[in-house]
Amino acid sequence: MKKTQLYVLAAVFAVLGLGAFLYKWQVLRFPVKPVAQTEVWELQARVEFNARRGPHTISLQLPDDPPGFVVLDETLVSRRYGENIERSRDGRTVQWTIRRGNGSEQALYYRATVYRDDHAGSAEPEPRLIAQPAPLYDEPFATARTTLVENAREVSVDAASLGAAIVRAINADPATPEVELLIGNERSAEARALLAQSLLRDQRVRTRVVHGLELTRARTDIELLPFVQVYESDAGEWQTIDPRTGHIGWPDDFFLWSRSDSPVIDADGVGRPLLEFTVQGSLASSLDTARERLESKNKDLVAYSLLGLPLQAQGVYRILLMVPIAAFIMLLLRNLVGVKTFGTFMPVLVALSFRETTLIAGIVLFTLVVSLGLLLRFYLEKLRLLLVPRLTAVLILVVLLMALVSVVSNKLGVEAGLSVALFPMIIMTMTIERMSVTWEERGGAAAVREGAGSLLVAAVAYLVMSWNRLEHLIFVFPELLLVLFAATLLIGRYSGYRLAELFRFRALVHDDPIVSRPAGESAGAVTPATPPASS
Amino acid sequence: MNLLDVARGLRRLGMVGIGQRNAEFVLMYNPRRFYPRVDDKLITKKMALGAGLPVPDLYAVVREEHEIEELHAKLEGREQFVVKPAHGSGGDGILVITGRRGNKYRRSNGQLMPREEFDHHVSNMLSGLFSLGGQPDHVLVEYCVQFDPVFDSVSYKGVPDIRIIVFLGYPVMAMIRLPTRLSDGKANLHQGAIGVGIDLPTGTTRRAVWGRELVSEHPDTEHTIVGLTIPHWDQLLMIAAKACDLSGLGYVGVDIVLDRDRGPLVLELNARPGLAIQMANGNGLLHRLRQVQALEAAGQLSADADERIAFAKANFPTA
Numbered sequence: 001m002k003k004t005q006l007y008v009l010a011a012v013f014a015v016l017g018l019g020a021f022l023y024k025w026q027v028l029r030f031p032v033k034p035v036a037q038t039e040v041w042e043l044q045a046r047v048e049f050n051a052r053r054g055p056h057t058i059s060l061q062l063p064d065d066p067p068g069f070v071v072l073d074e075t076l077v078s079r080r081y082g083e084n085i086e087r088s089r090d091g092r093t094v095q096w097t098i099r100r101g102n103g104s105e106q107a108l109y110y111r112a113t114v115y116r117d118d119h120a121g122s123a124e125p126e127p128r129l130i131a132q133p134a135p136l137y138d139e140p141f142a143t144a145r146t147t148l149v150e151n152a153r154e155v156s157v158d159a160a161s162l163g164a165a166i167v168r169a170i171n172a173d174p175a176t177p178e179v180e181l182l183i184g185n186e187r188s189a190e191a192r193a194l195l196a197q198s199l200l201r202d203q204r205v206r207t208r209v210v211h212g213l214e215l216t217r218a219r220t221d222i223e224l225l226p227f228v229q230v231y232e233s234d235a236g237e238w239q240t241i242d243p244r245t246g247h248i249g250w251p252d253d254f255f256l257w258s259r260s261d262s263p264v265i266d267a268d269g270v271g272r273p274l275l276e277f278t279v280q281g282s283l284a285s286s287l288d289t290a291r292e293r294l295e296s297k298n299k300d301l302v303a304y305s306l307l308g309l310p311l312q313a314q315g316v317y318r319i320l321l322m323v324p325i326a327a328f329i330m331l332l333l334r335n336l337v338g339v340k341t342f343g344t345f346m347p348v349l350v351a352l353s354f355r356e357t358t359l360i361a362g363i364v365l366f367t368l369v370v371s372l373g374l375l376l377r378f379y380l381e382k383l384r385l386l387l388v389p390r391l392t393a394v395l396i397l398v399v400l401l402m403a404l405v406s407v408v409s410n411k412l413g414v415e416a417g418l419s420v421a422l423f424p425m426i427i428m429t430m431t432i433e434r435m436s437v438t439w440e441e442r443g444g445a446a447a448v449r450e451g452a453g454s455l456l457v458a459a460v461a462y463l464v465m466s467w468n469r470l471e472h473l474i475f476v477f478p479e480l481l482l483v484l485f486a487a488t489l490l491i492g493r494y495s496g497y498r499l500a501e502l503f504r505f506r507a508l509v510h511d512d513p514i515v516s517r518p519a520g521e522s523a524g525a526v527t528p529a530t531p532p533a534s535s
Numbered sequence: 536m537n538l539l540d541v542a543r544g545l546r547r548l549g550m551v552g553i554g555q556r557n558a559e560f561v562l563m564y565n566p567r568r569f570y571p572r573v574d575d576k577l578i579t580k581k582m583a584l585g586a587g588l589p590v591p592d593l594y595a596v597v598r599e600e601h602e603i604e605e606l607h608a609k610l611e612g613r614e615q616f617v618v619k620p621a622h623g624s625g626g627d628g629i630l631v632i633t634g635r636r637g638n639k640y641r642r643s644n645g646q647l648m649p650r651e652e653f654d655h656h657v658s659n660m661l662s663g664l665f666s667l668g669g670q671p672d673h674v675l676v677e678y679c680v681q682f683d684p685v686f687d688s689v690s691y692k693g694v695p696d697i698r699i700i701v702f703l704g705y706p707v708m709a710m711i712r713l714p715t716r717l718s719d720g721k722a723n724l725h726q727g728a729i730g731v732g733i734d735l736p737t738g739t740t741r742r743a744v745w746g747r748e749l750v751s752e753h754p755d756t757e758h759t760i761v762g763l764t765i766p767h768w769d770q771l772l773m774i775a776a777k778a779c780d781l782s783g784l785g786y787v788g789v790d791i792v793l794d795r796d797r798g799p800l801v802l803e804l805n806a807r808p809g810l811a812i813q814m815a816n817g818n819g820l821l822h823r824l825r826q827v828q829a830l831e832a833a834g835q836l837s838a839d840a841d842e843r844i845a846f847a848k849a850n851f852p853t854a
Contacts, residue, residue, distance in 0.1 A: 335554060384655035386600070387662030437664060441627055442725065495555035501810075502541045507747060508817060509544030 010486040017482030039116040042280040047108045049273035051101035056269030061258035064091040069114045077109035090260035127206045134202040144178035160239035163230045167246040193226040193243035206231035212256040222277045321474045326461035338500025341454040351461035357419040365420045373432040395429040549819025564785025573804035576621045591678035598673045615679035620660040628665030643720045683793040688758040693720030696792045701779035706847045707823040709733040710815040724811045732816030736848040738768025744814045776840040
C-alpha cells in the first residue's frame with residue numbers, strides 16, 4: 001500500500017470533516033461554544049375592542065424579517081374570526097374578519113418567539129419618489145414651517161442630517177414659537193415624528209415613520225416607539241432618526257414591528273381598538289435556537305442528526321462521542337510518547353469512570369482497589385488455581401472490595417467513595433491479573449511503572465474528555481471525528497522515534513566511544529542508496 | 536540535553552524506533568498469514584525439520600489439561616528438558632529443568648520445583664497466560680540444550696542464545712544474549728541478560744550492553760565478554776538465512792543456540808525483532824536495511840544464501 005494513498009485518504013476525511021464543520025458553523029450557525037446563549041423574547045400583541053354587531057375587519061401590522069432579530073414561531077389567537085395574512089411592499093398585515101360580530105368585548109392575539117442575532121434586514125426596494133407637490137398651508141403655519149426647515153437646512157448636509165436637525169428643532173427646550181404653533185400641547189413622540197415626517201416631505205425627502213419595541217427587559221406595558229426614517233438615495237438605504245433626541249442610527253435593542261406608514265392597528269366597523277404589547281425575555285442555549293432555526297428551514301436535517309434524538313440518548317452520545325477522543329489521547333501517549341499501559345483500551349475505560357468519580361478520588365479509589373486486589377491475587381497464586389477460575393475469583397474479590405470501600409467510606413462520610421461502584425470491574429480484574437503476572441516476570445518496578453503509565457494515560461484522557469467546550473464541539477459537530485480519523489490514519493504510519501526511545505537510546509549519541517558510520521562507506525561496494533520507496 | 540539533537544543523532548546512527556520498525560518493516564515485509572509459522576513454535580519446529588535445519592528434539596506436546604498428568608510418565612528417564620509455551624514471547628514462561636530430586640524438578644537456577652508447582656505452571660501455559668493474545672496455548676517439552684563450553688565463563692546458569700536479524704534473506708545484524716543472575720538464567724534482555732553485539736564478517740563480539748550501561752565483563756563471572764569468537768559462525772549465518780526463507784517473512788529475527796554436541800540449533804523465530812540489538816551493536820539497523828532495500832529496488836536480491844552471506848559479511852561490520 002502506497003503511502004500516498006494513505007495521505008489522500010486522510011486528506012479526504014479531513015476535508016470532509018472540516019467542510020461539514022465549517023458549513024454547520026458558518027451557514028447553519030451552530031454554536032461552537034457550549035455556553036453560547038441567545039436572547040429569546042416572547043412577544044404578544046393584544047388587540048381589544050368592542051365588537052359591533054355585524055361584519056367588521058381588524059388589521060394589524062406584523063413584524064416582517066426585522067433586522068437584528070429572527071422570528072421563530074408565530075401564532076394567531078382569534079376565536080371565530082377568519083384570519084388572512086397579506087404581504088405587501090411595506091410588510092405583513094393580518095386581517096381578522098367576521099361576518100356577524102356578537103357585540104361584546106373581543107380580544108385577538110398575535111404571539112411570536114423571536115431571538116436576537118446579528119443579521120441585517122432584508123433588502124428593500126427603493127421607495128417611490130414623491131410626486132405630488134407640497135400642500136399649501138395657511139399662514140401663520142406656512143411661515144412657521146419654512147422657518148423651521150430653513151434653520152435646519154443651515155446646519156445640515158444631507159437628508160439624514162436635515163432630518164436630525166429638524167427633530168432637534170422640534171425638541172428644542174423651551175419650545176420655539178414655531179413648534180408651539182405647529183403641534184401645540186401634543187408633545188408625544190408620535191406627534192413629533194409625524195411633524196418631522198411632514199416637514200421632510202415638503203422638502204421632497206422620502207421619509208417614513210416606523211414603529212417597533214425596545215426589547216431590554218420583560219414588561220407588560222410596553223408601547224410601540226416611533227422612529228423617523230429618511231431615505232438616502234446615495235447610499236440606497238434608510239437612515240433612522242430618533243424623534244426624541246435627533247440621534248441618527250439604528251437604535252439598540254430595537255425590534256422593528258412595522259415599517260409601513262399605515263397605522264399599526266386599523267379597524268373597520270368597530271370603535272377605536274386598544275393595542276397592548278407584552279414582552280418576556282429569556283436566555284436559551286444557542287444550540288436550541290440553532291436547532292429550531294434549522295428545523296424551520298428543513299425538518300429532515302434535524303431528524304437525521306444527533307439533535308433529533310431523545311434527550312436521554314443525546315446524553316449517552318455526549319459521552320460516547322468523547323471515547324474516540326480519549327482513545328486518540330491514548331494513541332498519542334502510547335505511540336508518540338511511548339508510555340506503557342496495561343491493555344490497549346483499559347486507560348480509556350478507566351478515564352470514562354473518572355467522569356463519575358472525579359480525578360483525584362478516581363485515582364485514589366482505583367489504586368486502592370487494585371492494590372488490595374493484587375495482595376489477594378498474590379495469595380491466590382499459592383493456591384494454584386487455573387486461569388479462568390482464578391480470574392473469576394479475582395473478579396468476585398474485586399466486587400467485594402468495591403462494596404467494602406463504598407461501605408467504609410460511607411461510614412466515614414467520604415462521599416466520593418461511593419462512586420467506586422462505577423469502575424469497570426472486569427477491567428480492574430484484568431488489570432490485577434496482568435499486573436501480577438508482570439510483577440512476577442519483570443519485577444515489581446516494571447509492574448508499578450506500567451500501572452502508573454495506565455493511570456497517567458487515563459488521567460490525561462479524562463482531563464481532555466471533561467473539557468466542556470470539546471465535549472460540546474464534538475457533540476454538535478460529530479463530523480470532527482472524521483478529522484480525528486484522518487489524524488489517526490496518519491499517526492498509523494508514523495515511523496519516527498517515540499519520546500521514550502530518545503531517552504532509552506540517548507547514550508548511543510552522547511557517551512558512546514564507538515562512533516558508527518554508515519556501514520556501506522567502509523566497504524565501498526554499495527553506497528547507501530537513497531531510501532527506496534517502501535512499498 | 537536537547538531531545539532534537541538526540542533524535543538527529545539517532546537518525547544519523549540509523550537507529551530504528553518501534554514506530555519505524557512496525558510501519559516500514561514488520562507491516563511491509565511480514566505478511567500476516569505467515570505469522571503462525573513463527574508465533575507457534577511447534578509449526579516452526581516442524582518446518583525447520585522439513586527443511587533440514589537443526590532444532591532441539593521434541594519430547595512431548597501438551598494440548599489439554601489432563602495431559603499434564605501423562606506428561607510426567609512421558610518424561611520418565613529424562614533428566615533435563617525445557618518446557619515452553621508454543622506461543623510464548625520474549626522467553627516468558629519458559630521452564631528449564633536440569634535435574635530431578637525425588638518427586639521434584641530442579642530448575643536451571645538451582646531451585647527445586649515441586650510437582651504441583653510444575654503442573655500449575657504448565658496449566659498456566661495452556662490457559663494462555665504467556666501467549667501473545669492470551670488465547671489457549673499448547674506446551675512443548677524439548678531437548679535441553681547443553682551449551683557450548685565456549686560460553687561457560689560468560690553466562691550464569693542458562694543458555695546464551697544468538698539472535699540474528701535477517702532482512703529479505705540477508706543477515707543484517709547479530710548479537711549474543713548472555714544470561715545473568717539478574718535474568719534468572721534467561722536470555723532475555725528485558726529481564727537482565729546482557730546483549731553483546733557481534734561483528735558480522737568475523738563473528739567476534741564487539742560490545743556489550745547490560746540494561747542501559749556498557750559493560751565489558753560479565754557481571755557475575757567477571758570474565759571478559761568482548762572479543763570472543765563465536766564458533767560455527769558461518770554455519771550460524773547460513774542457518775539464519777535459510778530460516779528466513781523458510782518463514783516467508785521478510786524481516787525476521789532468528790534465535791539460535793549452540794549445543795555442545797549438536798552444534799547450532801534453531802530455537803525460535805521472531806516476526807518483530809530488533810531494537811535492543813541496536814544498543815548492543817552501538818549501531819542502527821536502518822543503514823543496513825536500506826542497503827538491502829537498494830538491492831531490492833535494483834532487482835539484485837540473490838536467491839543463493841552463500842551470496843547473501845558474502846554480501847552481509849562485506850557490508851555489515853560492527854566496529
